[in-house]
Amino acid sequence: MSTTTSAPAGRKPSSRSFKERVDTMPRAVKIVLWVVFAVFLFLLPLLNIPFITTEGSDFGGVLFTVATYVLVALGLNIVVGYAGLLDLGYVGFYAVGAYTVGVLTSEHAHLSWVLVVPIAIVVAMVSGVILGAPTLRVRGDYLAIVTLGFGEIVRLTLVNSQWLGGAQGISDIPKPPGVELFKVPSLDWSAGVPVVDLSTTSTFLKFGINDFVPYYWLALGIIGLVLLFDILVKSSRVGRAWEATREDEDAAELMGVPTFRFKLLAFALGAAIGGLSGALFATKAGFISPDSFQLLLSILFLAAVVVGGAGNRWGVIVGAIVVGYFPERFRDFADFRVLVFGLALMLLAIFRPQGLLPPRRTVRAKRADDRQAVLEEGEASA
């Protein structure tokens, strides 16, 4: 994300870090940059930028998928990155959110979408508490296998419960109510230069069957809210308690942190965001079945968080984009997609173990460590 914003600043060579440079910018410039960036994200599916736009699959649809990955990664980051709990069954919460929407809007009731989404969040959160309460006392590695089991239990329950639609899944999930405000035209690059194409448009917030862009906009808005939530909570007592627990659980407890309670909180919040993401997915897909909630997805989610840099919200967003976007962009690899993905994971782990965009603390620590190493080597003064 920040890669894109860095482009204008990147022209003047400087030894200062990007972060410092942004920090020292006048407030007005910062706001303008952010607005430009937000507008760019908003228009992205319609710009049809060559090379970036996926050839094999609809770009709006792909962007929506990437957006759900981003949302999931933000939620999982609270669990894995902040609280340090290894969760291999996150897809379970994603499924709970999606199925809550499916059951309450189509299968067994016909409640309004606006009402159902908060319910889905709450149900996912409750399922997080139910899973976490007995298992968060066990050790980290055990937690991994227990959560993995949870993901499978959820999927198998979906397959085998006729009440939940069984293997057939749930179809005819209604679209959210929309308001038709204005049309946004797209760009056409077929002449080599961008031309505004007024015949291909997306209507701002009309949730149709064949236009995924409004769903992407919806997801973008929700990501914004979740990010804000993440920033606010992380920079409070709660965030500090999570980090302390991750760093040294016993010491944290002896400093008055009720670690179990905070771990459970992280689990519940993570689950809630996973549920929200699942609810969005169900809304857009209109049809859900257990096939969409395979165990593999949990692993992809975790990969997104770790590849990006667990603990850094911007990092995990980058990770989610990598995991969600690249397989679609490089559909030509077709059969080799999983193979290439596996290789990429290994290479990343070996050559960039801290993730693509590690948390600032790691960077800071590394810098300080380097300084220390220089000091230790000889008389060289810093």
Added chain:
Amino acid sequence: MQNLIDNFFSYTITGLTIGAVYALIALGYTLVYGVLRLINFAHSEVFMYGTFAALWVVMILGGHPGAGVGQVIFWVAMMFVAAMAMSGLIAVLLERVAYRPLRKRNAPPLIALISAIGASFVLAEIMGLRSRIVGWVGLDDTLRDYVRNSRNNAGLPTIIQPQPIFTIGGYHVTNVDIFVIVGAIVIMVILDQFVKRSRLGRGIRAVAMDPEAAALMGVNRDRVIQVTFLVGGVMAGAAAVFYMLKIGITRYDAGFILGVKAFTAAVLGGIGNLRGALLGGFVLGLAENYGSAVVGSQWKDVVAFVLLVLILLFRPTGLLGESLGKARA
């Protein structure tokens, strides 16, 4: 429930056979976890390669049903040799490529898990794409029988015809059942003795107990880790042979679920504990079978995981506790 009572021995014996396979795979998880504190997520693939090696060697030797005893013994022996060699090799390779570079860089454990997941994908996909790969080298016609429909099942001819040996509670225990259960226990005992008595085994225990102290005492940690992977791989190879004899069919993604089950078995018994792996494997195999009998086979995996959660709630270190480092192993 009535069905379970009526066919109790049938469910028990078949549960023990699959449990034996779980136990042997679980050993690989337990050993590696003991020395590295790492879930070797790709161990399931090590097993899967073993099943293919066992299958291919029988195909090369022209194995077929109804052969004489001597020939069958030869085939089975070759299955063991091939599967153990293949799995051992893959396991060592895995350690070299996916874990050692990370260890040298002191990467956090989570990263090792990601590397393991990556390696698992790569290994499974190479097997799943083997037809394409041999196609590139132009061997697809020669190797047609070995690679065709590489995303599909691959089946072993029934080289040992199951023969009822004796009957217990209405269930005819076959030669294959006995071979698998007894074979697995014998292999476990050998491993147990190896770890307890041999120099390398002591090294494994020393590293598991305290890596730094072991290094100070002159134990070559890298070598010990390599041996640990090798031993785990060889055990997975043995499991692969038993699996092929009992189930008879494998596939490029056959390892995944089995790996998860075996890891569950390892945790169930107390990870890091060799005897725990054996016990965990058998308990899991039985629980799954009994559970399937009572609530239906579709809940098999659910039974396994619920059992795991229950055990961890009441015995957080598994049935026998964790102890590769401690002398009990």
Added chain:
Amino acid sequence: MRSTLKFAVPLAVAALALGACGTKGGDTTTPAASGGAAACGNYKIGMFGALTGPNANLGIYIQNGVNLALDDYNKKHADCKVTLENYDSQGDPTQAPALAKKAIDDKKVVGIVGPAFSGESKAADPAFNEAGLVTITPSATNPKLADNGWKTFFRALGNDATQGPAAAKYIKDTLKSTKTFVIDDASEYGKGLADIVRQDLGSQVVGNDTIQQKQTDFSASVTKVTSSGADALFFGGYSPEAAPMIKQLRDAGWKGTFVVADGVKDQSFIDNAKEAAEGTIITCPCVPPDVAPAFQAAYKAKYNEDPNTYSGEGYDSATILLDGIAAGKDRASMVDFVKAYDKKGVTKQLKFDAKGESADIKVFAYKVENGKIVSVGEIK
């Protein structure tokens, strides 16, 4: 943070440079179009299904059939060839909608063979319906698909509701089974089919079980089957599970008849179950290949193997669309053309009823004999 910045600029430049290439590449398709005759529409048909990934086999069998039909067409119409556009969903309903949109946006695509599975059909068909792009599925057998009122939905084979009763009838009348055990794999296809069989067989069903897909160890099911004394077992599911299941049943000494449906009508079942597959009865709403020897010969010549599951349906589905193109139909008029279609295909008389279902469904029974699937006649 700093390193990100260093990469940012070159990346942006690279993106632009490559982007330019991409655009040029896109351009070449337009001039190429002028190569044909003036009236040529450069139409495409789409193949929608799993072509890669774990479920790819079925998709590839269909695609082989479709390619054969295209070869036939393009030989006859060398001046105005039709090309195939692949939409590889990997059988995943999550990927299906975005692919459907891509097909819809490509105005050259006049019809789709697929989607291959029921799940992806549910996810993608509403979009096709809205866009008026015709789909003929050669393999999705969920009966409910036809009940959605999609005017673009056509199915070139019988659904589970036609096959289930035939399988039950065969078990009852021909096998004269009195004790039947029914197993399904909890999949949409397998469970749907097995439930119909259970219902039709009524009290002669002595036991039920449900397994999981990708399961390999069936010891619990085997015990249930053997202890029930069943003389026949119906399994609703696919060959990856059917093969180890019958193998383990035979190993346990079970002697009854194994009855399965078209999901198992696949050479890989025999390749893997080997001796254990012998005598298995397979029901299928597909005409035996000897009905259309020319197709079989052509397929064998091109792919060096016998036509596999749904290859014929794939061929037929594509043929309908290609006939439409030959008749000068475009995307909008294709729906009515397909609706009115009535010709003999390689699998059956190709004709659809008001809901888009095949009007002429015959279910045949096949038997595994000496490692081959041979027809034992229609189930009437």
Added chain:
Amino acid sequence: MPEPTQPTTGDEVTEINPDADIAPVDIGVPDVAEGEKLLEVDEVTLRFGGVVALNEVSFHINKGEILGLIGPNGAGKTTCFNVMTGVYQPTSGAVRYLGKPLGKRKKFQITKLGIARTFQNIRLFANMTALENVLVGVDAHHSTGVVSAMFRLPKHRREEAQGFARAMELLTFMGLDGKANELARNLPYGDQRRLEIARALATSPQLLCLDEPAAGFNPAEKVKLMELIRTIRDQGYTVLLIEHDMKLVMGVTDRIVVLEFGRKIAEGSPAEIRDNPAVIAAYLGVDEEDAS
């Protein structure tokens, strides 16, 4: 936990600012008059399997004093600490705090009651800044949850402001205010020790337990540490000090309890302890090592 970094060379001893106001804030526990019993260890026995780690140990700590807990290696000093802070449950006997037994309270609950500690081997939150480390301690008596953080409710803002002020005051006191934003793991060894004390003080304890705070210090640093401990007491804290270094203990404590093999062998003023033959016997041979 990262390895503690190299002990400092001695020439850069961080000066403390004794003027900073670090007096404990009211945390809602009953106040005890100066000189009264604050905490009482009553006949505490702790067994691990067959090993008796503590054998009927009894002593008490008075409000406002500095009590030394000494003994040779393996005497059970840290174990005693662990029983007092809820890490272990005594097999028999009880720990009474403010007249009431601690019972089966959890670790964090005991901290909230006003007992805080440091660790023999430094256990800071290595990847958090110095300020954040102290803030975690201050947070012990805060109650901001997700909701008030999310909406930046007045309670959150008040607590954050108070917490920040208190944390900075503590860092200033320790002379660490200039390093507030350094990661804990990057601080020099001495600073890490001091930061641990600051973090413990941040929980506003009635009783501050220091587990070998001078380990790895050179003599100059030890002198500073003695000063620091005295200043802390003068600000209104009660201090329990585990220490190996006899000189330090004698110089700073009001009373001393001596453990050996899990048993209390002596108790009294520094002067009494110095002349106690049992103590001398226990420490024989250990003295030399200490002197180094």
